[in-house]
Amino acid sequence: xxxxxILWLRQVKKYFRSKSRxxxxxGQPTLFLIVFGFGFGSIYQKAGEGNYIQFxxxxxxxxxxxxxxxxxxxxxIWDKQFGILKETLVAPVSRLQIMLGRTLGGATVATIQGIIxxxxxxxxxxxxxxxxxxxxxxxxxxxxxxLFTALGTAIASxxxxxxxxxxxxxxxxxxxxxxxxxxxxxxxxxxxxxDIARFNPLSYGIDGLRASLISQxxxxxxxxxxxxxxxxxxxxxxxxxxxxxIQA
Amino acid sequence: xxxxxxDIIVVKNLVKKFKEVxxxxxxxxxxxxxxxxxxxxxNGAGKSTTIKILTTLLRPTGGKVIVNGHDPSENKNETRKxxxxxxxxxxxxxxxxxxxxxxxxxxLFKVPKEIRKKLITELLKFVELEERRKxxxxxxxxxxxxxxxIARGLLHNPRILFLDEPTLGLDPQTRNHIWNxxxxxxxxxxxxxxxxxxxxxxxxxxxxxxxxIDHGKIVALGTPGELKIRTSTNSLEDAFLAMTGKTIREDExxxxxxxxxxxxxxxx
Numbered sequence: 149x150x151x152x153x154i155l156w157l158r159q160v161k162k163y164f165r166s167k168s169r170x171x172x173x174x175g176q177p178t179l180f181l182i183v184f185g186f187g188f189g190s191i192y193q194k195a196g197e198g199n200y201i202q203f204x205x206x207x208x209x210x211x212x213x214x215x216x217x218x219x220x221x222x223x224x225i226w227d228k229q230f231g232i233l234k235e236t237l238v239a240p241v242s243r244l245q246i247m248l249g250r251t252l253g254g255a256t257v258a259t260i261q262g263i264i265x266x267x268x269x270x271x272x273x274x275x276x277x278x279x280x281x282x283x284x285x286x287x288x289x290x291x292x293x294x295l296f297t298a299l300g301t302a303i304a305s306x307x308x309x310x311x312x313x314x315x316x317x318x319x320x321x322x323x324x325x326x327x328x329x330x331x332x333x334x335x336x337x338x339x340x341x342x343d344i345a346r347f348n349p350l351s352y353g354i355d356g357l358r359a360s361l362i363s364q365x366x367x368x369x370x371x372x373x374x375x376x377x378x379x380x381x382x383x384x385x386x387x388x389x390x391x392x393x394i395q396a
Numbered sequence: 397x398x399x400x401x402x403d404i405i406v407v408k409n410l411v412k413k414f415k416e417v418x419x420x421x422x423x424x425x426x427x428x429x430x431x432x433x434x435x436x437x438x439n440g441a442g443k444s445t446t447i448k449i450l451t452t453l454l455r456p457t458g459g460k461v462i463v464n465g466h467d468p469s470e471n472k473n474e475t476r477k478x479x480x481x482x483x484x485x486x487x488x489x490x491x492x493x494x495x496x497x498x499x500x501x502x503x504l505f506k507v508p509k510e511i512r513k514k515l516i517t518e519l520l521k522f523v524e525l526e527e528r529r530k531x532x533x534x535x536x537x538x539x540x541x542x543x544x545x546i547a548r549g550l551l552h553n554p555r556i557l558f559l560d561e562p563t564l565g566l567d568p569q570t571r572n573h574i575w576n577x578x579x580x581x582x583x584x585x586x587x588x589x590x591x592x593x594x595x596x597x598x599x600x601x602x603x604x605x606x607x608x609i610d611h612g613k614i615v616a617l618g619t620p621g622e623l624k625i626r627t628s629t630n631s632l633e634d635a636f637l638a639m640t641g642k643t644i645r646e647d648e649x650x651x652x653x654x655x656x657x658x659x660x661x662x663x664x
Contacts, residue, residue: 154503158489165491165532230485238451238481239504240473395454 151241152249159220159253163260170264177212177265181205181272184331197333203364205269206357207330210292213262214350217293218321220254221300225307228394237394247391251297251384258293259286276361285360291376292353298383305390324350334366349379403462404429404556404588405450410459412445419445421612422459427605429555430586432579434593434603436636439645442612443592444484447560450590451481464555477505479556480549484564485656486541490534494525494544497533498551505552519547523577539570546577557581559591563598571595575602600632610640 163170185201192200227233236246263286276282303316327341328350334342345351356372359365365372405427412420420442427433437443448454449461452468452475461468464478488497498516507515520526523543533541542562549557559578563571575598581587593599599606600620608616608623616623616639620632627638 150503154500158492158500161496162489162491230483230487232487232489234453234483235481235487235501236504237453238476238479239501240476240506241504 151239151245152252155236155246155249156253156256159250160256163257170261173212173216173261174264174268176215177208178268180208180211181269185272201269201273202275202362203333203358204331205266205274206361207328207354209262209265209269209289210328210350210354210357211325211330212265213258213289213293214296214325215321216261217254217258217296218300218303218316220257221251221297221302222304222307222313222316223254224250224301224304225310225313228304229309233394243392244388247301247388248384251294251301251387254297254300255290255294258297259290262289262293277363278360281360285357288353288356288360288372288376291356291380292350295349295353295376295380295383298380298387302383302387302390305387305394324348327351328354329366330354349376352376401428401430403427404431404464405433405590406460406462407446407450408460410446410449410461411457412442412449412454413457418612420449420456423609423612423614424459425607425614425617427588427590429588430582431604432582432589432591432602434591434599434606435609436592436594436596436599436606437609438640441609441640441645443609444560446609447481447558447590447592451479451558452476477552478554479558480552480554481558482542482545482549482560482562484560486545488533488541488545488548491532493530493532494520494536495529497544498548501548501551507552515551519550523547537570539566539573542566542570542574543577546574550581554587556588556590559589561592561594563593563595571598578602596631596633596636606632608636608639615639 181201181204185204189200192198192203197203224233237243239246276285303320307313327344328348329337329345330350334345334351337345352367352372352375355365355367356369356376359369359372367375403426407426408424410420410423411418423442423446435443435446445454449456450463450468452472455469463475466475466478468475489500492500495516498520499512502512502516517526517529520529523546525540525544525547528536528540533544536544546557546559546562557578562578563574566574578589578591579602582589591603603620605617605619606623607614616626616635618626623632623635623639624630627635629635629638
């Protein structure tokens with residue numbers, strides 16, 4: 149237990165120390181909120197869908213969680229090649245504990261990032277409808293954070309260096325974000341988009357977050373919940389397996 | 397050399413193959429308790445691979461290894477408690493303080509809670525970093541970071557200290573300073589020191605015995621004096637060149653070299 153805790157603490161402390169990274173990572177969500185939120189707001193309204201900021205905010209919150217989570221998983225590549233991870237690997241503790249500590253730390257950081265962006269959305273006019281469901285919303289944010297940190301860790305366990313990084317950005321992370329219903333309602337989208345979104349775990353995160361924040365859902369909150377839990381567990385298992393096999 | 401002291405490291409017919417390449421090719425040697433042992437060889441000779449096997453990070457393909465009475469591939473955790481290690485690449489967190497780096501290591505290595513603080517303070521004093529305990533490591537010089545790593549490696553009271561090129565990239569003053577620390581630990585605690593370096597003068601001055609490894613095989617083993625006599629040379633550097641040849645080893649640019657280059661330009 150103390151091993152998991154101390155590795156978690158290391159990640160969280162490092163996050164709060166890098167102020168420039170925190171501020172830097174708020175740039176993109178702010179831009180998206182303003183450009184999309186206000187740019188498409190009136191069209192969305194005219195189409196009879198209501199307030200676009202209300203619809204968009206949960207998507208942008210989870211966009212920032214997605215990016216932070218995948219990156220903190222991928223950070224493992226650096227630690228793996230340099231001594232930082234080796235130093236942990238020669239400690240008399242199991243690799244599973246190391247992987248869990250790191251992943252929980254990364255997920256916590258991504259969750260905090262999500263909360264900060266949530267505050268940003270309030271500034272641009274987002275109004276959550278069910279305040280008593282905020283804990284449920286927080287839970288969805290954490291699940292998404294955990295899921296994608298585990299994914300990042302799994303990928304980083306396989307990669308030797310940062311060369312594959314652009315590939316992952318362009319062919320994995322970006323599509324996950326854009327094909328998740330973060331920016332547009334799935335109910336009116338062409339069926340091939342909906343079919344892709346169905347295989348995208350982020351879709352269920354965003355749907356669950358919308359369900360708890362603005363009472364709008366496409367898949368149903370229980371479905372969102374179960375699919376996210378199953379996927380997260382699966383990725384944690386795969387991640388631990390791959391982490392176990394890292395040759396230092 | 398006193399022959400009744402026990403062998404703290406025993407390596408017998410050790411082989412490590414990566415696919416078809418024999419990185420370590422049937423080597424055998426012993427290191428005595430309390431000895432300062434240098435492991436020398438050109439790039440790609442098999443030094444790091446051997447250290448990784450001794451420190452539980454890699455499994456051998458064949459042969460037998462005993463570290464402080466334990467088999468590193470069978471009894472990992474017992475072996476891990478026996479040694480401290482300073483890696484070639486910096487392995488401390490720049491965004492944590494000196495104290496935090498020490499503390500996290502103490503928890504990972506299960507140093508009892510009651511003595512953690514006291515031990516950390518003692519060791520930080522020993523490497524002359526006590527006043528900087530609350531400073532972030534990113535404000536430290538290369539030599540200070542190395543000293544901190546050595547202090548951290550000693551925290552769980554190991555019997556053996558592994559040092560993989562501990563003075564790489566440091567100026568002569570700092571190198572001298574660091575070797576003085578290592579000598580002192582060796583004398584005071586009777587700690588076994590196993591190190592690699594490319595600086596032959598360091599090995600000549602500090603090591604009790606030296607093993608030279610090339611192409612995965614040990615080509616010579618003995619005191620610095622014995623190696624010089626064997627090759628009829630005046631310095632260990634000449635003896636080294638006489639035994640390993642003068643051809644420059646062209647290491648392929650590996651993924652870690654690429655990362656090292658990227659790391660220089662990246663701020664973490």
